[in-house]
Amino acid sequence: MILNAVIHVSMVLFLSPLLLGVINKTKAFVAGRVGPPLFQAYCDLAKLFRKGMVLSRTTSWMFLAGPWVGWVSVFAASLVVPLGHHRAPLAFQGDMIFLAYVLALGRFFTASAALDTGSSFEGMGAAREVSFSSFAEPALFFGFMALARLSQTYSLSEMVLGENFKVGPEKIASLILVTIAWFIVLLAENSRIPFDDPNTHLELTMVHEVMVLDHSGPALGLILHGASMKLLLMGALVMDVAFPWDPSGLADWFMFILEMALLAVLIGVVESFMARLRLKFVPNLLVSACLLSAFGFILLVR
């Protein structure tokens, strides 16, 4: 139990930046480039935490509170997400609501920190981030409802735990729908293509990256690390639904790492073969994710 909790927390803290490396390697492989090293994100983080910060004269305490609250909220959220069907360190009735709302807390402060710079670029990013998330939120909750209906439990760890998760072939369809919907939500919430392009050079088209343009040093490091933790925890949610098998002790942790690597490769492939959506179509895609997962739930009710 304690061992699992230690593994859980250390995976969240230390494994998560690796996902970015895998994604970038995949993209480079598809494009025939060598690409940045697998551990580039770790080097970036180490570099950022050693640097100083530039704080503009427009900013207030909110500018630094944003990254801090953002990081803490993602970490707190990761405590209730089961990684690879292992019971999460914190599991209680209604923890999926805590997950969604504590992420919203982070969003509140990150967007406020962006507005604190007084730059219209960052205002644009903040407006897009919070508005797009409002389209994605119902998709997340409809998925929770489907899982709760399947397992008749009200805690994330219970929902995806072995014995509650035995599904017959008649339930597979709705699980597939929820997986697809949550994958779309993952791409949107973690600002990946087709919603956002982290590599673009045109700030006018960006969502998440443009919010943090003015952050530097340790603050940027916190943001970067928080983003990678968020990718890991949402990836864990998707993979828990996509591969509903029982945990089998320590071996399962390796299984989980493999699953996450697979997910990262998948994201990399999506990013390699797709272009960014035009901004006005982003809500449409997110609403269709909502419909998919709502349909997944309705299929279970029949």
Place this chain on the structure above:
Amino acid sequence: MTGLLLICLGITGLGLSGFPALLFNRHSNTGQGFSLGLTLLSSACGILGLAAWWKGGTAVSVEIPWQIPGGSLALGLDGLSAFFLIPLFLVSALGALFGMEYWKQSDNPDSGRYVGIFYGLLSAGMGLLLLARNSVLFLLGWETMAVAAYFLIVVEGGQKNVRQAGWIYWVSTHFGVLALMVLFLVMQGLLGTFDWSVLPLDPAKDVRCSILFLLALVGFGFKAGIMPFHFWLPKAHSSAPSHVSGLMSGVMLKMGVYGILRILGYFSQPPSWWGILVLAMGISSGVLGIILASGESDLKRMLAFSSIENIGIIFMGMGLALIGRSTGNDLLLRLGMMAALFHVLNHSLFKTALFYCSGSILHSTHTRRMDWLGGLIPFLPLTGGAFVLAACAACGLPPLNGFIGEWILYQGFFHLSTGGSFFSAFLGTLAIGGLALIGSLSVVSFVRSFGTIFLGSPRFSFGLHGKEKKGFMAASLGLLLAACLGLGFFPGRILFAVGKAVESAPTGLPPAPLDGLVPFGLIASLNLALFVVLGLGIGWILLRKRNTAGESPRPETWSCGYADPSSPRLQYTASSFGEILSKTYHWVLPFRFHRPVLGGPFPRKSGFATITYDRILGGILIPSFRSFGDKVSVLLKIQQGRTSIYLLYIVIAFLAALCWGSWSLP
């Protein structure tokens, strides 16, 4: 019994609290000080009374005969009344404290005493209606509240839009009273007396019950501001002085909720469509209210729209409870009632705090237009911090109290959707989708208003009219926020009061402990831990900022090299921030562009503006009332203002009466 006595004493004291000021000079603050003292004393007395009552916890009632036909001084105190008295005493006292500095007698010699008197009467009216167990007495309290609120709305009646707001409020509140009068008359017809007791009807079979329920929904819905009866609310709440807006939004709206719960308690088994109707009203009010809030550019109107959203959340809880009651599912009933009551208390705290913040902003900048402000946080640091906390509570974010209520409500809907039939799952889907949408959209609206007002740099060089007030205003705000945090960390402490209210609200519900339904202890400690961790970090940031202040000249915002420090108006405004949503939801949030007209040589000066308006009030009600007025204007010909013609009317009427009398005689 002591409890009831103390509470009555407290309410009387509140009602009289404004009058001592009349004895003093209109330019001195002494009278207001006496009023404040009386208010605080009365509220303390009332809260003591509540505490004394909870110790015993059995419903008490007194009945004293009264001369008024049909009326009797039937007062009662049970869990439901006691629960709604908490925010009443708390917010009344804090509002008077806030008003001591915000609406100072010496600054407002003409209106200070006037506001004080009606503020006290508003509180006392609400107290009276919460204790009343007789229709006539209830309506007396209700009208005192409604009329006092009207006079508070039109304090600044010199402005045209304030007079209009008062007029719309007056008409709509009395439309509600009309529905209530019919309701009480029908109840009297059934019971034989105006005193209240359980109705001897079976709602499942008798159609009269459903009519009564609909009348209650309309009459109390107008006061609660549930859609579609919400249209008076944004104007009225934004016109009143801010501490009064706090009392109105925080407590007065809840009187509508109380009324519905009270009336529902007198029916035995409600048919299931009642719950579905209340739930549907709640969802639509919540979602539409927050969408309207996200398009609003006046701070106080935006807060009022957010109140409509929160009333929607409360109605969702009540709808869930009703569905649970009609299907015999006790779990849904308890969770729904618990969520609704928790949210009643939470909303009365954080919304009042937000209105106090708006008062502080208004005090310093003299404008409510968010787009004109910006960068206020260095000038109003306490208000800024308070706004963040209260906004987080309003968005239902942990670790504050707003989260607790929504968390319980979500669990209720999860239970609704996982068990049972296709239809209940369908309702659960709508409710959870609606709640998720409400939660994330309120983040949009509050980030938008906080960011536009407090962050960035000032958009116009508004003159700061005086510094931030750090006396009574800050103290009352701080106490409210302490209450918000306290409820977030120790929600279990208030559970006994909620439990008493749940037991007394619907008839025939056996008392049962509520604390086993949701893991309160765990979420409370999680909230506390989260707050400590976040607080430590933010404290360190503030300390660091203080230590490094003035060390080296700080650069401009980089902003891709685009920033032009001379034009802070390039910043994102509230309207640009909400643009994505207002485009998506244009069917709810109609906004008109006033585009500049430029053409030909030497074009004249022109401007650009976006204006949002309310579809129900501006699109339906005002045009239909106007066309009705045009149609009946024919009748004006009868009334000409000449005495001789009126005498002629009297003669005709007299002759007609004589004729009729002689015809009908045998």
